[in-house]
Amino acid sequence: MDHGARTLLEWLVMYDARGGWQGESVTQPKVTIAIPTYTRSRTLTRAVNSALGQTYEDIEVLVCDDCSTDDTQEVLESYSDPRLRVWRHEANVGIFANVNECVRGANGEYFLLLMDDDYLESHCIESLLTIWEREHGIAFVYGQYWLDSDSGSVLMRGDAPDQEEGFRFIKGWWAGKRPCFINTVLFRTERVRGVGGFHPIYAFDVYLIHRLALEGVVAHVPRPVSHYVEHSGTVSNTRVRWQDVLWDREAVFEMCVAEGIRRGISARDLAELRKTVRRSQAIVAAGGLLRAAESTDSICEMARLAWQLRGVWRHNLLVSGPAVASAVFLPRALREGVRKTVRKLGKASHLSEIVRA
Numbered sequence: 001m002d003h004g005a006r007t008l009l010e011w012l013v014m015y016d017a018r019g020g021w022q023g024e025s026v027t028q029p030k031v032t033i034a035i036p037t038y039t040r041s042r043t044l045t046r047a048v049n050s051a052l053g054q055t056y057e058d059i060e061v062l063v064c065d066d067c068s069t070d071d072t073q074e075v076l077e078s079y080s081d082p083r084l085r086v087w088r089h090e091a092n093v094g095i096f097a098n099v100n101e102c103v104r105g106a107n108g109e110y111f112l113l114l115m116d117d118d119y120l121e122s123h124c125i126e127s128l129l130t131i132w133e134r135e136h137g138i139a140f141v142y143g144q145y146w147l148d149s150d151s152g153s154v155l156m157r158g159d160a161p162d163q164e165e166g167f168r169f170i171k172g173w174w175a176g177k178r179p180c181f182i183n184t185v186l187f188r189t190e191r192v193r194g195v196g197g198f199h200p201i202y203a204f205d206v207y208l209i210h211r212l213a214l215e216g217v218v219a220h221v222p223r224p225v226s227h228y229v230e231h232s233g234t235v236s237n238t239r240v241r242w243q244d245v246l247w248d249r250e251a252v253f254e255m256c257v258a259e260g261i262r263r264g265i266s267a268r269d270l271a272e273l274r275k276t277v278r279r280s281q282a283i284v285a286a287g288g289l290l291r292a293a294e295s296t297d298s299i300c301e302m303a304r305l306a307w308q309l310r311g312v313w314r315h316n317l318l319v320s321g322p323a324v325a326s327a328v329f330l331p332r333a334l335r336e337g338v339r340k341t342v343r344k345l346g347k348a349s350h351l352s353e354i355v356r357a
Contacts, residue, residue, distance in 0.1 A: 029083070030058040031125050032108030032189065036098040037116035038066040041075045043229070050119035052081050056126040060085055062105055066098045067091055096200040103189075103197040111189040113205070117229050118183050124225040128186035131219045139166050139216040140209070142185040143225035153227075156181070160220040166213035167265055167273075170256055173210070174276045180209060183226040187212065203248035210252050214259045246284055253277045 033051040037044050044063070051061040061081075065072055065088045076086050087105055089098070102113060110132060114120060124143070131141040144157040156179035160172065172178035182205035195211050198204040253274075260270050 029060040029108045031056070031110045031112065031129065031186070032060050032062055032106035033112050033114055033120075033125070034062045034064065034099075034102035034106055035114050035116055036064045036066065036095065036102055037068065037072060038092070038095075038098070039068040039070045039072065040116045041068070041070050041072045043117040044072060045075055046119050047114055047116050048076075048079065048084070050122070051114060052079075052083065053122050054120070054125045055123050056129060057083075059083060059125060060107055062102060062107075063087070064098050064101045064105070065089065066093060066095070095202075096198065096204065099204060100197040103192055106189050108189060111187045111192055112185065113182050114226070115183060118227055119229070120183065120226045121224060123223075124184075125186070127221050127223055127225055131221060132186065132188075135163070135217075135219055137216060138163070138219045139191070139212050139214075140185050140187045141219040141221060142180050142209075143221035143223055145179065145181050145184045146224055146227045147230060148227050149230040155224055156228075157222070157224070160222075162222075163217050163219050166216055166218050167260065167269065169213050169218040170210055171269075171273050171276060174253075174273065174280045176280070181205070181226070181228050182209065183228060185209060191215065199251075201248040201251055202244060203252055206249065207252050207255065210256055211259070214256065214263060243288065246281060246288065249277075249281060249284065 033054075035044070035047050035051065037047075048061060048063065051059070061084045063076060063084070063086045065076070065086060067089045073086075073088065076084070085105075087101060089101075093101075099113065103111070110129065112125070112128075128141050128143060132138070135141075144155060147154045147156050158172070158177050158179045160169070160178050164172075169178055169180075173180060187208075191212060192208065195208070197208075199207040199211075201207060256273065257270055260273075
């Protein structure tokens, strides 16, 4: 049955073996803002408020709770806005299954994924949807975002044109000229489902953005539409090794090459992309190695790690050379200068938060 055709009773009580919906959907909204969450009630409140506070009101806010152990359910039950729907898993299923539950449960024609520790500008949906209503054939539309940290906020804006071919966007992304984070992207829901939702890697957001960029033209709104909040609890800073992020990004690149070949992208363009990716990966590896060096004074451990990644370093010796030398040979107190330089490069290139910590 089509989601929009379900009766009010079906939405009010809809359960299966994995969990249950709370909330109602009488008509099909134009946009779904989906928020996957796990035990972050404090920041979740800010995310939900920013979603419900959009100037464009034909939305639903879908929260998928991965069996939180804090007061998340009590917080969500305190809302009376009928546009809020909640799914609660009966057991923890992990981030991949949870974000794909967001896709499965979305009723909107358009879809935006908002992480539970980030938040939207009030005009976000209105600004992004305006482009969709004017340009129906695009792959997706994205806007600028604020990178918020303890040291302040930095506007991540790049130099993107209003529209460009998806492969050109991808090359710009890897070169650090197209800052694009999942909270800034408005997709057509059927296209997200058409590629199978989110790929089960920790860079699932990057993977989907690149996969759909290859579908056609990417549109850009030159205005900040969301906030990415950098803190010690972000995925890359807690549960994921920076080496895994590095390999996940490699998987994204390999997918782009495979799809590019299938779509007839020239060998020359693919070779240029490969060169850009290798340089970008070296910056991520340098940042990760310097972070690892903060937790140990073992020269042997740092030398072993540097040797394991020797295939990455050689593509950007200007960055990786000082990083490796610093991590392996310099005392911890003297590494800060190199670390600041790599962090600056990472921010300029909107790379993974592992180089920003």
